[in-house]
Amino acid sequence: MISHSKPAPALCWARGVLRPATEFRPHVSDRAFRYGDGVFATMALERGHLLDAAAHASRLLASADAMGLSVPEAVRSPERLCEILALLGASGSTDGVVRVQVSAESGGRGYGRAGDGSWELVEIHPFPAPRVLTVAILEPDDAPVPALPSVKSCSAVAHVLCARAAAGRGVVEAVRTAGGHVLEASASNLFWIHDRALCTPSSSLPLYPGVTRSVVLDVARSAGWEIHEGEFDRAALAQAGSAFLTNAVRGVEPVAELEGSPLEWPPELEALREAVQAARIEGGLPVPS
Numbered sequence: 001m002i003s004h005s006k007p008a009p010a011l012c013w014a015r016g017v018l019r020p021a022t023e024f025r026p027h028v029s030d031r032a033f034r035y036g037d038g039v040f041a042t043m044a045l046e047r048g049h050l051l052d053a054a055a056h057a058s059r060l061l062a063s064a065d066a067m068g069l070s071v072p073e074a075v076r077s078p079e080r081l082c083e084i085l086a087l088l089g090a091s092g093s094t095d096g097v098v099r100v101q102v103s104a105e106s107g108g109r110g111y112g113r114a115g116d117g118s119w120e121l122v123e124i125h126p127f128p129a130p131r132v133l134t135v136a137i138l139e140p141d142d143a144p145v146p147a148l149p150s151v152k153s154c155s156a157v158a159h160v161l162c163a164r165a166a167a168g169r170g171v172v173e174a175v176r177t178a179g180g181h182v183l184e185a186s187a188s189n190l191f192w193i194h195d196r197a198l199c200t201p202s203s204s205l206p207l208y209p210g211v212t213r214s215v216v217l218d219v220a221r222s223a224g225w226e227i228h229e230g231e232f233d234r235a236a237l238a239q240a241g242s243a244f245l246t247n248a249v250r251g252v253e254p255v256a257e258l259e260g261s262p263l264e265w266p267p268e269l270e271a272l273r274e275a276v277q278a279a280r281i282e283g284g285l286p287v288p289s
Helices: 031-035 053-066 078-087 157-169 211-222 267-282
Strands: 011-014 017-020 038-046 096-104 118-125 133-137 173-178 181-185 189-194 197-201 226-230 242-247 251-258
Touching: 011 078, 031 096, 038 053, 053 078, 053 096, 053 211, 078 096, 078 118, 133 242, 157 173, 181 189, 181 197, 189 211, 197 211, 211 226, 211 242, 211 251, 211 267, 242 267, 251 267
Parallel strands: 133 173, 133 251, 197 226
Antiparallel strands: 011 017, 011 118, 038 096, 096 118, 173 181, 189 197, 189 242, 242 251
16 A cells, blocks of 8 residues: 655744644734734745845844834845744745744734744745736825835835736736826836836835846946936836846846837847846855755
């Protein structure tokens, strides 16, 4: 008789303990659950390397500081985080999406928080499937601007509504606007090409300037691209010949269709995408064996 062993359950790290992900439940008084009182970071794990590890760790600390939260020792440094990923089963061949959440400690009912105590949750998820990226530009009333746009807080309803607006338009992603300016998509920064220059909304606008956005700008400058960071209205995108979105999971993602019009993906942008990915891997940190 042949015995078929069951696959090992997926694990998570929560409150300093390694446990099956199916057994973790937030407490009913958990403040991230009740009020979105917490922060998070999402990172890519490629061939056992945590991409842009130091930059993401720095962003997590900055977001927590902006929320008045301490960060548990387990996720304060990229090196410690990689040790946890190894405990979760990651190895030198692992690809996946890493999500780190820092939640304010549980407390009583009400908005007031006692102190800056927090606890951590670390998970590894499969990479999402590739997609053909169609994009619409929203009106200001279609999706709100996040209350703290430069902080990755667990209060993400503005991003949820942006994604909902995209689905309502029958597209994969949508770009929010405010004050007459284009900003960002639900979980990505926006770039486009006009007159051979690389354009992107300024980080001074109410948006989240992601880590991958910074890598794109650094690599493009080194490669001699002309770059325009500024305040653009939606008419500026009507003249785009090519466009792409960036985030930590999908990297540089070409836009196939913008506002119903097909866009090109020229060789120079493919070369930029490859250079950006190489830089992200170079800035990665290997999971210890």
